[in-house]
Structures are given as C-alpha cells and as structure tokens.
Amino acid sequence: MAAIQPGERLLILGAGTGLDLEFLPRHATITAIDITPAMIVRLEKRARRLGLSVNARVMDGQALEFSDASFDVVLLHLIVAVIPDPVRCMGEVARVLQPGGRAVIFDKFIPDAAEPPIGMRLLQPVISFLGTEITRSLGPIVGPTGLRRVHQEAAGFKGLYQIVVCEKPATR
Secondary structure, X not given: OOOOOOOOEEEEEOOOOOOOHHHOOOOOEEEEEEOOHHHHHXXXXXXXXXXXXXXXXXOOOOOOOOOOOOEEEEEXXXXXOOOOOHHHHHHHHHHHEEEEEEEEEEEEOEOOOOOOOHXXXXXXXXXXXXXXXXXXXXXXXXXXXXXXXXXXXXXXXXXXXXXXXXXXXXXX
C-alpha cells in the first residue's frame, strides 16, 4: 500500500528490530528510527543479514531530527498506539513528508465517532501498563496535521486493527 517507487526516501518510524525490512523494496532509500538503542542495534544486524543499506538512528518519533519534506513515505507500524503523544508524532510525520508524500499506518483504533465499549475501557488500565492503547481514535490524531486519509481497511481482531494510508496534499 505504500507504493514505494525507485529512489523514494522511506522513513520507518518506531522501527523496532526491523521486522518490516524484509518486505521493503531494495530500490528505496531507507531510514529507520526507534527511541530504544537496543532495538536499533538489532535492526542494524537484521539489515546486514538482509544485505540492505539502512540509515538507522536512535530518535524520538515526537521530535524528528529531519528537515521539512525529507521523505516520500513514512511507515508507522504499531507505533501510534504506543507513542505518548500521537498527535505530536503525526504532526512531525506531516512536517517531514514532502507534498504528495504518503504515511502508511498499521495499528489499533476504535471508530472515530465511537465511544470505546465498556469492556475496552475496563481493560485499558491493564493494557496501558503493557505499553499500548486500545481506545484511541485516528481522526483526532490525524485531523490537526493536514494529512488526508485516502484509504482505510480493517486488518484483524474484528476491525480493531486498521491499515490506513494518508497523503500530504501537494502544494500548488
């Protein structure tokens, strides 16, 4: 869904140990960040095993150290539900995407207009202890950024997991 073209610059935000790497096209210029140094070490080892050149850096996804419009594509797989300030993170994604760029999100979201079911609200304190949120809606997170949702589909667990593609509007 990222439709990564030859020569495009790709950022994997919250890359962890690099499990996404084997699914990426070899023609992309790949930058991967994670806030945990140990994850970056494991990602670099994985990249070497796969024969991929990856610029791997320790960095906070809420304060990206990249210039505006640095990337064509940003992947956010299972990070929006764990990052402390997802609105700030998505604002940074919008900033570093070039006009016409794409953000591909895979994560857990409840429908925008829905209240979390009572069971989910009761489970949330336990789930939060494990480091993730199950009661976030994507609309309030993406809305302030100017990114436009162009695709959204359920991806498992009765629709809790979603795949979302957002685009940064092209400037005129």
